[in-house]
Amino acid sequence: MAMHADDIIAMIKEALPDAIVELVDLAGDGDHYKAIITSPSFAGLSRIAQHQKVYGALKGKMGGELHALALETKAE
Amino acid sequence: MTDTVNDQIKNTVTSNDIVLYMKGTPTFPQCGFSSTVVQIFDYLGAKYASVNVLDDSEVRQGIKDFNNWPTVPQVFVKGEFIGGCDIMREMFETGELKTLLVEKNILAS
Secondary structure, rough: OOOHHHHHHHHHHOOOOOOOEEEEEOOOOOOOEEEEEOHHHHHOOOOHHHHHHHHOOOOOEEHHHHHHHEHHHHHH | OOOOHHHHHHHHOOOOEEEEOOOOOOOOOOOOHHHHHHHHHHHOOOOOOOHHHHHOOHHHHHHHHHHHHHOOOOEOOEEEEEEOOOHHHHHHHOOOHHHHHHHHHOOOO
């Protein structure tokens, strides 16, 4: 069920090449992460749209293989 | 998603000022993220309707499709999807959530 931190970062970067991704393993179990993502491509988007972009990058793994990924997104 | 579930969700979110789709109930949340949102609304003193997605697998999947949003909790204000736990927390911390609820005449200022 769990995902490796490197895989999560790689998937986000593949979809958002300009993103700076910081990932924190909240519980140390490889299943509860927090991602702080900064990407110019978020500019002008609502928070909902920004988060949807990240969920899109994770191609359906969110809510499945990946139980918990707290998100903090910013444009700069 | 069947039309019935879609209609059911639409009906629920438009007939209540605030609707929280969550895992568990406000008294016994079964997920930390759902619990956080419950605490935020309780702190603000805002009344909300809650739907336990663990009670109904069709609603559990349906709510994810409804908003193209893969996780629970999900919050609606006056029929509009506002966000999940992270967005609620951010809006609470910045004061935006209270402002929104006051603007929508749900909370007194």
